[in-house]
Amino acid sequence: MNIMLRSTLLFFCLFGLLSCATDESNTTTADDDSNPSAVDFDRSAMLEHWADALIIPGYDQWNTELTALQMAASDFTMNPTETSLRVVREQWITAYTMWQRVAMFEMGPAERSDLRLSVNSYPTNTSQIENHILEGGYDLTLPANRTAKGFPALDYLLNGIGTTDAERLAVYTGANGTAYQQYLSDVITDLNTLSNSVLTEWQNDYRTEFISNDGASATASTDRLVNDYIFYYEKFLRAGKMGIPLGVFTGTPEPQTLEAFYYPSLGNALFLEALDATQDFFNGTPFNGTGTGPSLASYLDTLNTVTNGATLSESINEQFVTARNAVMALETFKVEIEENDPPTTMLNAYDEVQALVPLLKVDMVSAMSIRIDYVDADGD
Amino acid sequence: MQRALKKYLATYREAAPLAVFRILFGLLMAVSLLRFWSNGWIEKLYLEPNFFFSYYGFEWVKPLGTATYLLFAVCFLAAIAVALGWRYRLSMLVFFLSFTYIELMDKTTYLNHYYFISILSFLLLWLPAAATFSVDAWRSPARRFQRVPAWTIDALKVLLTIVYFYAGLAKLNSDWLLEAMPLKIWLPSNFDIPLIGSWIASETAAYLFSWGGALYDLSIPFLLWNSRTRLPAFIAVILFHVLTRVLFPIGMFPYIMIAVTLIFFSEAWHRKLLKRSSQLLKLPAKDFDNRRQFNFKSLRIRRLTLSVIAVFLMLQLLIPFRYVLYPGELFWTEEGYRFSWRVMLMEKAGYAQFKIVDQSSGKRFYVDNRDFLTAFQEKQMSTQADFILEYAHYLANHFSSQGHKNIAVFVDSHVVLNGRHGKPLIAKDVNLLEYENSFKHKPFIQPFHDTIQGF
Incomplete structure (x- = not known):
């Protein structure tokens, strides 16, 4: 009896220790030796592939395009002509398109600097911009100025301040021209500062931090990036680029909320680039490359599912193709929305884009046992 | 007698x-x-x-x-x-x-x-x-x-x-015993536990835990009643609950179960x-x-x-x-699922997008669930028909009070269960407002088109 009493107490103590130990292991990263692959899948190899083949090259290229944009802008301010204005616009398109490749990676350095909101908050606030230009003394790093900077502000400054290039050039060479030139160059400098710091952080310490955090807790890199990825697809790609302008959530179309509103033909291209980027991420297709790598798709293929027939990764890829084809068949988003009431064709395309959300958010995540919108509560 | x-x-x-x-x-x-x-x-x-x-x-x-x-x-x-x-x-x-x-x-x-x-x-x-x-x-x-x-x-x-x-x-059901579901999905996410992590992630472990868990639950009360098997049974109780505490987020429950078991x-x-x-x-x-x-x-x-x-x-x-009073697959409809000690049997996740149609103006729009529900509530709602129905009525009241007239509420739902492909829990074209919550079978739940044998 005595022994039983004592062993009971001992068990309770051990028990407490064990539970403390597991609480800790949720927050610390496991060392490499004790971290073998789950069901023959190596999460750290996937993280390494994401960092080295998709994220860092993507940021690097985006940074290069922004440097080129800065040079084009400085050429333009030294010698403002319709031609040099067009060069700036072309480079803006290239950099904006490149942004779509990295917009989904909002974690680590990007998350700390609120990159997505700083770079691409639209619709841009034109009166705020005009006000800054008129009065000077603005600080673009302030959160309140997010709607007056980034690519959407450049959209206004390059396309929206006149209906022809001659008109636009006149603004930059007119009475208040230097102030406009200054603002254009400040917005571009701000973009460069942001991209530089994010790229540098990734190249220095963050890559190691990202790859070594290869556990399975809610704060592990895989779980966080998958959450971010799905959040991006749902909120920014599906809702931001299509759903909100279509009025899907209100019943009233709002074409003024379109991305690249002043350059309507670009909206579709930006959407398609972003869609390609999310599919490439899913398949682990390297940046500027082809084929696949360790990725969500290959992870899914190693996991167990009960069903026969098409694998989940095949179904997801098929839906990516269906969505892309539906969007490619559309006129520019602005035309679709403004000239059709209701904009049925675009709504149908939206439904195909939407159909990926449950596949990613429910089927994929459930199979991987990753928790979405991590909820801190007990289970049964 | x-x-x-x-x-x-x-x-x-x-x-x-x-x-x-x-x-x-x-x-x-x-x-x-x-x-x-x-x-x-x-x-x-x-x-x-x-x-x-x-x-x-x-x-x-x-x-x-x-x-x-x-x-x-x-x-x-x-x-x-x-x-x-x-x-x-x-x-x-x-x-x-x-x-x-x-x-x-x-x-x-x-x-x-x-x-x-x-x-x-x-x-x-x-x-x-x-x-x-x-x-x-x-x-x-x-x-x-x-x-x-x-x-x-x-x-x-x-x-x-x-x-x-x-x-x-x-x-004692086919998913649990024959497919080792849902442990086959859940256990691999514990691969980062020191020492035993890689083994726990294996398929062998999933089957062992499934069968072991069923055997444990069925036999432990009787082993506790019997004075000769009581001590080993109690040690098993401790080991079992410690293990579940390590593997799953179940809060105080293991401690409570160990303490109440002392009554034997x-x-x-x-x-x-x-x-x-x-x-x-x-x-x-x-x-x-x-x-x-x-x-x-x-x-x-x-x-x-x-x-x-x-x-x-x-x-x-x-x-x-x-649950035998209800038609359909219990795990799918969850009619009679609660209050029955059915624990850890399902990896179920869902997505429910609600469409509000103003039948007077023909205007239609989708609801952002996060405007009304927390992440936790949305998660629970999207897999359970009684939640979906209650929420549909709530949405109807909300939008009626905003001036919309003659509202109809539809749901585009998508639910996965124990590793099967996702499918709609409720047909897209059902106006949920035509139904009230009750203990009766909800006829608008879509058939499961699969069978899970067992209790």
């Missing part, structure tokens, strides 16, 4: 097991409530949401705003009073009512073990658990009894037996435990040993207590089987 029953009902045992049970129960409840509070869950679960899902018939039970903290405080104090055995009947009643009220406030937080606590506290309400080693017994010699009817202790054992055995029965130990063991603890705390243990047998205040009260407990245990045997 009748004589045997009569004899059994007249058997008396030491009151010590009930006292130990009462003290541990009260203390663990107090700790659980404190933990709940300090995790910020009162705020997060009961103050932040704008809308709460109700149990059918209990729509009037809602969080009380800031006074919800008071409710938790009352429940906490009642738990302490139960542990002390101070005004036991009253404190147990307050605990039972306040705890059950808390659980009824939002269906989102339903857990089998919260239900277990509720019904256990109901049962305790009828038992003489403060007969010894309590403030009540210490203060009043008239209420001090060393011995209680055997059936008052056995009632607790029977309830525990039902819980374990039914949990085991529920595991002998009278002598409980007496010894009380003696030791009172020596440790320098309490006068001897005073409680007065050899008196517990009497009910009257024969009528005894008969009432016996009938209530008998009916209560009968209901516990029947309620888990109510």
Whole structure:
């Protein structure tokens, strides 16, 4: 009896220790030796592939395009002509398109600097911009100025301040021209500062931090990036680029909320680039490359599912193709929305884009046992 | 038979097991409530949401705003009073009512073990658990009894037996035994546990845990009843619950289950435990040993207590089987799923997008669920038809009050169950407002087109 009493107490103590130990292991990263692959899948190899083949090259290229944009802008301010204005616009398109490749990676350095909101908050606030230009003394790093900077502000400054290039050039060479030139160059400098710091952080310490955090807790890199990825697809790609302008959530179309509103033909291209980027991420297709790598798709293929027939990764890829084809068949988003009431064709395309959300958010995540919108509560 | 029953009902045992049970129960409840509070869950679960899902018939039970903290405080104090055995009947009643009220406030937080606590506290309400080693017994010699009817202790054992055995029965299904689902999905995410992580992630482990878990649940209560197998069985209880604590986020439940299982130990063991603890705390243990047998205040009260407990245990045997009254696959429809000790049987996730149609203007739009629900509520809602229906009515009220007329509510739902491909739980073209919540079968639930054999 005595022994039983004592062993009971001992068990309770051990028990407490064990539970403390597991609480800790949720927050610390496991060392490499004790971290073998789950069901023959190596999460750290996937993280390494994401960092080295998709994220860092993507940021690097985006940074290069922004440097080129800065040079084009400085050429333009030294010698403002319709031609040099067009060069700036072309480079803006290239950099904006490149942004779509990295917009989904909002974690680590990007998350700390609120990159997505700083770079691409639209619709841009034109009166705020005009006000800054008129009065000077603005600080673009302030959160309140997010709607007056980034690519959407450049959209206004390059396309929206006149209906022809001659008109636009006149603004930059007119009475208040230097102030406009200054603002254009400040917005571009701000973009460069942001991209530089994010790229540098990734190249220095963050890559190691990202790859070594290869556990399975809610704060592990895989779980966080998958959450971010799905959040991006749902909120920014599906809702931001299509759903909100279509009025899907209100019943009233709002074409003024379109991305690249002043350059309507670009909206579709930006959407398609972003869609390609999310599919490439899913398949682990390297940046500027082809084929696949360790990725969500290959992870899914190693996991167990009960069903026969098409694998989940095949179904997801098929839906990516269906969505892309539906969007490619559309006129520019602005035309679709403004000239059709209701904009049925675009709504149908939206439904195909939407159909990926449950596949990613429910089927994929459930199979991987990753928790979405991590909820801190007990289970049964 | 009748004589045997009569004899059994007249058997008396030491009151010590009930006292130990009462003290541990009260203390663990107090700790659980404190933990709940300090995790910020009162705020997060009961103050932040704008809308709460109700149990059918209990729509009037809602969080009380800031006074919800008071409710938790009352429940906490009642738990302490139960542990002390101070005004036991009253404190147990307050605990039972306040705890059950808390659980009824939002269906989102339903857990089998919260239900277990509720019904256990109901049962305790009828038992003489403060007969010894309590403030009540210490203060009043008239209420001090060393011995209680055997059936008052056995009632607790029977309830525990039902819980374990039914949990085991529920595991006897084809997904659990033949596919090792959902453990095959859940265990691999524990690959980062030191030393055993890689093995736990393997398929062998999933099958071993599935079969082992079912066998454990089915056999453990009987091994605990039997004095010769009791000690190894209790060690198994500890190992099992420690393991589940390590692998899954189940909070205080393992500790509670280990503590309540002690009731199976002998009278002598409980007496010894009380003696030791009172020596440790320098309490006068001897005073409680007065050899008196517990009497009910009257024969009528005894008969009432016996009938209530008998009916209560009968209901516990029947309620888990109510699902046979519903058509369709239980795991898919979840009609009759709750209150049945079906734990950890499903990896179920869903997505539900609601479409509001103003039938007067023809205007239609989708709802962003996060405007109305928390992430936790949305998660629970999207896989369960009764949640979906209640939420649809809530949305209709909300948008009607905004001036929309003649509203229809549709849902585009997508649910995955134990690794199967996702499919709609509810047909897209059903106007949910044509249905009201009830205990009746919900005909708008889509067929599962698959069978999960078993209980």
